[in-house]
Amino acid sequence: xxxxxxxxxxxxxxxxxxxxxxxxxxxxxxxxxxxxxxxxxxxxxxxxxxxxxxxxxxxxxxxxxxxxxxxxxxxxxxxxxxxxxxxxxxxxxxxxxxxxxxxxxxxxxxxxxxxxxxxxxxxxxxxxxxxxxxxxxxxxxxxxxxxxxxxxxxxxxxxxxxxxxxxxxxxxxxxxxxxxxxxxxxxxxxxxxxxxxxxxxxxxxxxxxxxxxxxxxxxxxxxxxxxxxxxxxxxxxxxxxxxxxxxxxxxxxxxxxxxxxxxxxxxxxxxxxxxxxxxxxxxxxxxxxxxxxxxxxxxxxxxxxxxxxxxxxxxxxxxxxxxxxxxxxxxxxxxxxxxxxxxx
Amino acid sequence: xxxxxxxxxxxxxxxxxxxxxxxxxxxxxxxxxxxxxxxxxxxxxxxxxxxxxxxxxxxxxxxxxxxxxxxxxxxxxxxxxxxxxxxxxxxxxxxxxxxxxxxxxxxxxxxxxxxxxxxxxxxxxxxxxxxxxxxxxxxxxxxxxxxxxxxxxxxxxxxxxxxxxxxxxxxxxxxxxxxxxxxxxxxxxxxxxxxxxxxxxxxxxxxxxxxxxxxxxxxxxxxxxxxxxxxxxxxxxxxxxxxxxxxxxxxxxxxxxxxxxxxxxxxxxxxxxxxxxx
Numbered sequence: 001x002x003x004x005x006x007x008x009x010x011x012x013x014x015x016x017x018x019x020x021x022x023x024x025x026x027x028x029x030x031x032x033x034x035x036x037x038x039x040x041x042x043x044x045x046x047x048x049x050x051x052x053x054x055x056x057x058x059x060x061x062x063x064x065x066x067x068x069x070x071x072x073x074x075x076x077x078x079x080x081x082x083x084x085x086x087x088x089x090x091x092x093x094x095x096x097x098x099x100x101x102x103x104x105x106x107x108x109x110x111x112x113x114x115x116x117x118x119x120x121x122x123x124x125x126x127x128x129x130x131x132x133x134x135x136x137x138x139x140x141x142x143x144x145x146x147x148x149x150x151x152x153x154x155x156x157x158x159x160x161x162x163x164x165x166x167x168x169x170x171x172x173x174x175x176x177x178x179x180x181x182x183x184x185x186x187x188x189x190x191x192x193x194x195x196x197x198x199x200x201x202x203x204x205x206x207x208x209x210x211x212x213x214x215x216x217x218x219x220x221x222x223x224x225x226x227x228x229x230x231x232x233x234x235x236x237x238x239x240x241x242x243x244x245x246x247x248x249x250x251x252x253x254x255x256x257x258x259x260x261x262x263x264x265x266x267x268x269x270x271x272x273x274x275x276x277x278x279x280x281x282x283x284x285x286x287x288x289x290x291x292x293x294x295x296x297x298x299x300x301x302x303x304x305x306x307x308x309x310x311x312x313x314x315x316x317x318x319x320x321x322x323x324x325x326x327x328x329x330x331x332x333x334x335x336x337x338x339x340x341x342x343x344x
Numbered sequence: 345x346x347x348x349x350x351x352x353x354x355x356x357x358x359x360x361x362x363x364x365x366x367x368x369x370x371x372x373x374x375x376x377x378x379x380x381x382x383x384x385x386x387x388x389x390x391x392x393x394x395x396x397x398x399x400x401x402x403x404x405x406x407x408x409x410x411x412x413x414x415x416x417x418x419x420x421x422x423x424x425x426x427x428x429x430x431x432x433x434x435x436x437x438x439x440x441x442x443x444x445x446x447x448x449x450x451x452x453x454x455x456x457x458x459x460x461x462x463x464x465x466x467x468x469x470x471x472x473x474x475x476x477x478x479x480x481x482x483x484x485x486x487x488x489x490x491x492x493x494x495x496x497x498x499x500x501x502x503x504x505x506x507x508x509x510x511x512x513x514x515x516x517x518x519x520x521x522x523x524x525x526x527x528x529x530x531x532x533x534x535x536x537x538x539x540x541x542x543x544x545x546x547x548x549x550x551x552x553x554x555x556x557x558x559x560x561x562x563x564x565x566x567x568x569x570x571x572x573x574x575x576x577x578x579x580x581x582x583x584x585x586x587x588x589x590x591x592x593x594x595x596x597x598x599x600x601x602x603x604x605x606x607x608x609x610x611x612x613x614x615x616x617x618x619x620x621x622x
């Protein structure tokens with residue numbers, strides 16, 4: 001199943017949740033919608049599911065107009081952040097729900113339903129919990145049951161809204177890996193929403209980065225990390241040093257100090273320079289584009305994190321390998337191995 | 345034993361509060377009820393049976409319990425709809441409507457009785473058009489039914505409201521996305537979740553309607569065998585100094601009330617055992 005979204009706009013009062021979103025999802029993809037809260041990612045997911053309606057724009061499933069159908073007809077599996085399990089039903093009945101409410105003509109007989117539920121509980125490795133109630137399960141178990149319930153209707157698309165958001169860090173990591181292998185097994189076109197970049201980069205085939213109701217970048221996890229398309233993406237994904245610089249002709253200035261960096265093809269004016277923390281190479285004073293005094297050093301496993309006061313006045317944090325010990329008070333030169341400059 | 349008794353409790357004051365609770369409940373509830381039973385023991389079983397099986401008593405009990413149950417059922421349905429609207433939608437005047445629900449709680453029942461009688465009398469605002477349709481409300485059993493609906497409605501609304509507020513709208517969305525129609529969602533998801541609260545509301549509205557006296561006697565017309573409620577018959581018997589007759593009827597009402605309360609308790613516990621608390 002392919003999904004195509006065209007020029008989607010949705011407004012809540014004066015708040016623009018979606019501001020002209022276009023997106024194509026290929027068959028069998030596992031796509032992450034990544035962004036801070038309020039970026040519109042959940043709204044986009046709910047519109048695709050049919051739980052919300054756009055003010056304008058179009059949604060197509062395999063080229064068919066999906067907005068002509070309600071949530072019920074779209075055959076979409078939806079997994080909620082807080083599970084939304086039916087409290088008065090056993091785990092078994094929760095999973096069976098989607099099969100039991102089918103129109104009489106297409107409803108399976110009891111034996112088939114039982115077999116199917118058993119199969120799904122095996123798939124999420126929780127068959128031994130069939131007779132429990134949701135309140136007797138842990139968060140991770142509940143979410144897996146919610147997933148089994150969503151898969152029971154053999155959905156054409158699987159949508160997950162912050163599926164691991166309510167779980168603790170360890171369970172979250174386990175479930176991430178598990179979700180990826182599950183997707184590999186069932187291969188349903190899937191979209192999941194998250195604000196956790198690590199989750200998006202680790203699980204998804206492609207990542208859609210959103211901010212303020214717009215898509216900032218679409219690309220593979222490597223793309224969005226290695227070549228961020230906008231200042232927002234660079235700042236949001238990975239840990240970045242952000243410096244306000246001035247582009248004047250072919251000179252880039254930090255404050256009144258010219259930096260020895262190429263300014264080819266850059267528009268003149270105020271800009272932002274982004275460097276990953278670990279891409280700042282430490283050298284002797286005067287050796288790089290920047291110079292600064294080390295303020296603090298803390299050691300994190302393989303790296304040392306140093307706070308450096310640049311001579312331009314800014315203070316930055318860098319991650320340097322531990323082969324060359326830094327000490328507070330040292331004056332060092334810094335050369336960005338890779339950097340990007342965005343206008344604005 | 346003494347070692348156990350000597351062990352300090354974390355919360356002090358158990359003896360004092362327990363003693364107060366027991367004596368207070370005894371004085372306020374248990375002793376009067378026991379007195380009622382003792383008084384009815386003055387009657388021989390044959391006399392007791394004769395009083396209860398007299399046509400007037402049976403009719404009074406039938407009117408009280410039958411109409412109270414019917415009114416409670418109406419309140420259950422209408423109350424659920426009102427709760428739904430108050431909880432799930434935002435509309436102008438919602439807070440006002442929410443406050444209005446409590447009026448039958450607060451209004452002196454006699455005032456309610458007078459107001460309803462005036463309204464439904466043959467020349468009243470509602471009584472006149474209904475009379476034109478050939479429906480008489482005031483001074484008939486229908487009037488009793490109306491008064492019982494009036495006083496019972498807050499019990500259903502206030503019992504169900506907090507439970508529905510707690511029910512996450514997401515579970516309805518989940519049901520919808522799993523292919524359930526609106527109707528299936530209501531029957532299979534919402535009503536079972538509200539079940540215990542609905543049952544409690546029904547029982548409370550029923551109990552209140554059975555015991556209602558003030559508002560009913562104004563509008564009922566109080567015709568023996570037709571529109572005479574059991575509490576009124578008790579009062580009549582008392583004013584005739586037939587205390588034993590009065591207590592016999594009272595005992596029956598008491599027993600039915602107890603059975604109702606226990607049944608509801610049981611049902612609730614059963615429902616809760618199926619839906620363990622979060």
